[in-house]
Amino acid sequence: MLLIHCPYCGEDRSELEFRWAGEAHIARPDTISAISDDEFAEYFFMRDNTKGIAWERWRHIHGCGRFFNAIRDTVSDKFLLSYKAGLPRQPVPGSEPAAAPAVEGGVA
Amino acid sequence: MRKYSVFALVKEAMRSHKGWEPHWVSPEPRSSYDVIIIGGGGHGLGAAYYLAKEHGITNIAVIERGWLGGGNTGRNTTIIRSNYLYEESMDIYEHSLKLWEGLSQDLNYNVMYSPRGVMMLSHNTHDMQSFKRHINANRLYGIDNEWLTPEQAKAFCPPLDISKTARYPINGAALQKRGGTARHDAVAWGYARAASDRGVHIIQNCEVTGIRRGPSGEVTGVETSRGFIGAKKIGVSAAGHSSVVMQMAGVRVPLTSNPLQALVSEPLKPIFPCVVMSNTVHAYISQSDKGELVIGAGTDQYHSYSQTGGLQIITHTLDAICELFPIFRRVKMMRQWGGITDNTPDRSAIQSVTPVPNLFVNCGWGTGGFKATPGSANLFAHLIARGEPHPLAAGLTLDRFRTGRLIDEAAAAAVAH
Ligand SMILES: Cc1cc2nc3c(=O)[nH]c(=O)nc-3n(C[C@H](O)[C@H](O)[C@H](O)COP(=O)(O)OP(=O)(O)OC[C@H]3O[C@@H](n4cnc5c(N)ncnc54)[C@H](O)[C@@H]3O)c2cc1C
Ligand SMILES: [Zn+2]
Numbered sequence: 001m002l003l004i005h006c007p008y009c010g011e012d013r014s015e016l017e018f019r020w021a022g023e024a025h026i027a028r029p030d031t032i033s034a035i036s037d038d039e040f041a042e043y044f045f046m047r048d049n050t051k052g053i054a055w056e057r058w059r060h061i062h063g064c065g066r067f068f069n070a071i072r073d074t075v076s077d078k079f080l081l082s083y084k085a086g087l088p089r090q091p092v093p094g095s096e097p098a099a100a101p102a103v104e105g106g107v108a
Numbered sequence: 109m110r111k112y113s114v115f116a117l118v119k120e121a122m123r124s125h126k127g128w129e130p131h132w133v134s135p136e137p138r139s140s141y142d143v144i145i146i147g148g149g150g151h152g153l154g155a156a157y158y159l160a161k162e163h164g165i166t167n168i169a170v171i172e173r174g175w176l177g178g179g180n181t182g183r184n185t186t187i188i189r190s191n192y193l194y195e196e197s198m199d200i201y202e203h204s205l206k207l208w209e210g211l212s213q214d215l216n217y218n219v220m221y222s223p224r225g226v227m228m229l230s231h232n233t234h235d236m237q238s239f240k241r242h243i244n245a246n247r248l249y250g251i252d253n254e255w256l257t258p259e260q261a262k263a264f265c266p267p268l269d270i271s272k273t274a275r276y277p278i279n280g281a282a283l284q285k286r287g288g289t290a291r292h293d294a295v296a297w298g299y300a301r302a303a304s305d306r307g308v309h310i311i312q313n314c315e316v317t318g319i320r321r322g323p324s325g326e327v328t329g330v331e332t333s334r335g336f337i338g339a340k341k342i343g344v345s346a347a348g349h350s351s352v353v354m355q356m357a358g359v360r361v362p363l364t365s366n367p368l369q370a371l372v373s374e375p376l377k378p379i380f381p382c383v384v385m386s387n388t389v390h391a392y393i394s395q396s397d398k399g400e401l402v403i404g405a406g407t408d409q410y411h412s413y414s415q416t417g418g419l420q421i422i423t424h425t426l427d428a429i430c431e432l433f434p435i436f437r438r439v440k441m442m443r444q445w446g447g448i449t450d451n452t453p454d455r456s457a458i459q460s461v462t463p464v465p466n467l468f469v470n471c472g473w474g475t476g477g478f479k480a481t482p483g484s485a486n487l488f489a490h491l492i493a494r495g496e497p498h499p500l501a502a503g504l505t506l507d508r509f510r511t512g513r514l515i516d517e518a519a520a521a522a523v524a525h
Contacts, residue, residue: 001418002410016420020410022364041510045362045453049351051413074365077414 005082006060007068013060021057023047024069025089050074053092058082109305112216131297132304137311140338141169143492144330145345146316146353148172149181150292151470151477152345153299153310154485155492157215160306162486163493168308169339170300171332173315177296180347181478183447185370185404187383187392188479189226189287191246191253196503196515197456198249203500204483205286211482217298219290220397226287227256227264229386229432230280239282246284256281265382267433275431276389289383289394289402295481319357319467326465327357341466343492348413348448350471357464361471362509363450366407367417368475371426371444373436375399384432391428401439403429407449407475417446449475453509455518459488459497460506468492469506 002015029035029043048054054074059067071080071092083090110116110129120127143159145152148170159165172178188208190201207214208221230236239255246253258270261281270278300310311334318331319342329338346353351363380395392404405425408417422444430437452458452472457480459470470488473480483500490498497505508514 001420015418037510037512041362042360045509046360047351047362047364049361049363049365049411051349051352051365054411056410072410074412075414077410077412077416 002077002079004058004070004079006063006066007082007084008064008066009060013063017060017062019059019061021059021067024055024057053080055089057085109216109301112218131301132310134312135309137169137309137314137332137334137337138167140329140340141309142167142339143341143343144168144337144339145170145343146330147179147344147346147349148174148176148296148300148310148312149179149345149347150177150295150299150481151181151347151473151484151488152343153296153303154481155343155345155470155488156308157299157303157306158486158489159493160303160308163489165493166307168303169337170303170308170310171314171316171330171337172310172312173333175312176300176310177293180447180449181296181481182292183370183445184292184478185392185394185402186289186292186478187226187287187385187394187404187476188221188290189284190251190479191226191242191282191284191287192517193242193245194456194515194517195249197517198246198251199500200457200483200487200504201480202249202251202483203487204480207482207486208290208479209286211290211295211298215298215302217294217301219294219298221288221290222397223286223288224394225264225283225285225382227261227382227384228282229261229268229278229384229388230282231276231278231386231388233279235388236280239280243282251284252286253282253284256283265380265384267380267435268384269432269434276386276428287383289396290478291397292478295478299485316353316356319353321357321464324465327467341468341492343468343470343488345470345488347471347473347477348450350450350469354462354469354471357462357467359462359464359467359469361458361469361506362453363472364411365413365448365450366410367412367414367446368407368449369405369417369422369444369446371403371405371422371441372396372400373403373439374442376401376439379435386428386432389428389432391425391432393429393433400442401436403441407451413448415446415448449473451475453518454514454516456515457484457504458506459484459491459501459504461491461495461497462506 385392
């Protein structure tokens with residue numbers, strides 16, 4: 001079971017309190033009714049499914065109830081950082097600032 | 109290849125079993141092949157076998173980064189059934205079930221397919237309505253599936269607790285009698301042996317690290333831990349790693365890789381005659397021929413490649429097993445493991461052409477693709493050989509996530525086995 005840090009509660013809590021909420025920093029297109037089918041498929045269905053360092057959303061559903069983002073290594077399942085929703089994609093702790101991601105979303 | 113038969117067995121018994129040959133040969137890779145299959149699980153090995161057998165293509169390599177069947181083929185709980193809801197699913201799973209019925213003879217290898225019946229427990233009104241809908245859809249389509257009362261369910265599976273005071277009471281069950289189990293390793297080995305016999309190269313301990321493309325974007329081969337190997341066509345059948353491999357060719361696929369766990373008990377005398385599944389309390393169980401209870405648990409909620417899962421997931425399943433079958437409360441569990449399953453948003457597989465010429469993909473079988481092995485392999489071979497899907501797999505396109513023609517088995521069954 002994972003031990004997860006909620007950046008709002010400021011505590012490490014058991015995974016049972018949390019709900020995984022998919023890849024982070026995917027912004028819903030502002031013009032959702034105007035975008036093409038390809039763009040919609042990309043936004044709605046396609047995911048990086050990264051093997052390695054991944055940016056993802058979690059929700060502290062049985063705690064404060066809030067969404068936040070986290071960086072986790074999906075091979076070791078180790079969390080590297082949790083940060084509040086609304087912050088831009090954070091660099092991996094201890095590394096050079098991450099290269100600009102291909103698509104930078106807003107608050108996801 | 110030496111044929112296995114009772115005469116071969118008697119002959120070997122008389123000479124201390126010194127004459128058996130390896131199941132398959134492990135040659136040095138050629139510099140190029142007509143077809144390369146990435147992934148030596150049941151689906152990939154089977155596709156190579158059917159390409160050789162039914163489409164006359166034998167210049168094939170199956171490239172596996174670990175050992176054959178070391179992926180989900182060798183990690184799953186081997187439940188086989190075809191009573192899915194939608195026609196696209198029924199088509200491919202029923203095609204598969206029919207192939208299972210003759211697979212040992214076809215491969216001359218005992219895959220121990222055992223149609224002992226798969227019974228799905230209904231616990232509430234919603235389950236009952238949903239199962240009856242499945243039963244009606246299946247029967248209209250010519251697939252067996254029948255409704256049992258709790259008493260009939262108990263008669264079919266005596267260890268089941270159907271008392272009204274049970275923690276998870278049962279109000280009926282759906283039974284597919286032709287469903288059952290098979291020996292997982294034997295499926296990989298049987299296909300490997302039969303494919304190798306037809307000239308297919310089986311290359312283990314060789315990881316594909318890149319997919320090379322030609323001037324018009326078409327695939328030209330793969331980079332591997334043993335160097336470049338050329339290919340006219342490539343079929344990706346890498347289960348939990350399918351999105352990682354597809355990204356090597358720049359193709360995005362809608363997959364989430366989740367750990368899924370299983371566990372086995374100490375061996376018991378024969379006590380459990382069938383397969384029982386409960387989607388609602390999330391447990392499924394059968395007994396192997398070695399006597400172990402084989403128990404499947406749920407997936408972890410997050411995506412991961414760790415090939416392990418959370419303890420709370422299996423505890424939850426064992427809670428349910430102990431309530432459904434109080435007789436098993438004191439049985440010791442011996443081993444637990446995880447595999448990485450590739451799940452699509454609609455929980456149906458993808459078997460498809462891709463935007464990259466001569467690159468084909470077979471993935472998204474998720475938590476329930478062992479049962480599909482022969483059918484999927486057979487139709488994937490057709491897709492690779494002809495460049496277009498077989499009618500039975502025509503709905504499983506990658507394009508459905510653009511067109512919206514989803515096959516929503518996710519809504520049809522809470523779990524996908
Ligand atoms: C615990 C568990 C229980 C399950 N229970 C059932 C069940 O009861 N019934 C059912 O129908 N299904 C079940 N499944 C699902 C089923 O196991 C899978 O859907 C199915 O085995 C996928 O088949 P495969 O042969 O394609 O996969 P695999 O056997 O995983 O084959 C894929 C292969 O690709 C290789 N590979 C990956 N990347 C590379 C690379 N870069 N280069 C070379 N090779 C690579 C892997 O090493 C692997 O061997 C279960 C799965 C698990 C994990
Ligand atoms: Zn919190």
